[in-house]
Amino acid sequence: MAKYWLPAAAMAIILAAPASGHAKLRSTSPSADAALLAAPKSLTLSFNENVRIAVLTLISGGKAIPVAVDRNAPAAPQVTIPLPPLAIGKYEVRWSALSPDDGHMTKGTFAFAIVGPAAAP
Numbered sequence: 001m002a003k004y005w006l007p008a009a010a011m012a013i014i015l016a017a018p019a020s021g022h023a024k025l026r027s028t029s030p031s032a033d034a035a036l037l038a039a040p041k042s043l044t045l046s047f048n049e050n051v052r053i054a055v056l057t058l059i060s061g062g063k064a065i066p067v068a069v070d071r072n073a074p075a076a077p078q079v080t081i082p083l084p085p086l087a088i089g090k091y092e093v094r095w096s097a098l099s100p101d102d103g104h105m106t107k108g109t110f111a112f113a114i115v116g117p118a119a120a121p
Contacts, residue, residue, distance in 0.1 A: 023099040023106045024048045030112040037116030039086040043067075043093065050075035051097035054105065058083070059092045075100045088114050 029044040030036055045053070052075050058065040067081055079097075091114070096107035 022102075022104045023051045023097055025095075025106070025108055028093070028110055032110035032112070034112040035115045036112060037114075039114050040083055040112075042080050042082050044078060044080045045095060045097075046078045047097065048077070049099060049101065050077055051079065051099055051106070053079050053081070053095065054098050055094070055096045055107075056081060057094040059094065060086075060089050065091075086114055088116070 024047065025045060026048055027046045029042075029046075030040050043056075043058075052071065052073070053069050054071070056067060056069050058067050065084065065086070067083060069081055073079070090111060092109060092111045094107075094109045096105055098105050
């Protein structure tokens with residue numbers, strides 16, 4: 001009888017383990033589709049689990065705007081990227097993030113607009 005107990009206990013532990021899924025973007029700052037009166041100084045992405053940003057591209061008028069992403073930063077559920085001074089206009093953010101816990105890659109896009117005065121250089 002004891003020889004059946006060990007496999008049953010192992011199966012119970014496996015079934016009780018939490019299911020892992022892809023990292024999900026919970027919120028952004030600025031928020032998606034925001035119309036801002038002033039240019040943001042940074043961009044923050046908040047996830048439901050720890051991630052590392054693999055790619056982050058900021059696009060305006062069909063042109064990529066250089067942003068610095070620290071790919072050596074430790075995995076975290078919230079990632080903040082400093083932004084250069086931005087002019088009035090529409091911006092699209094394209095991102096991809098790696099979940100180090102399960103190795104899955106997640107990606108997405110969102111947009112915001114600056115409708116007020118441009119940031120001072």
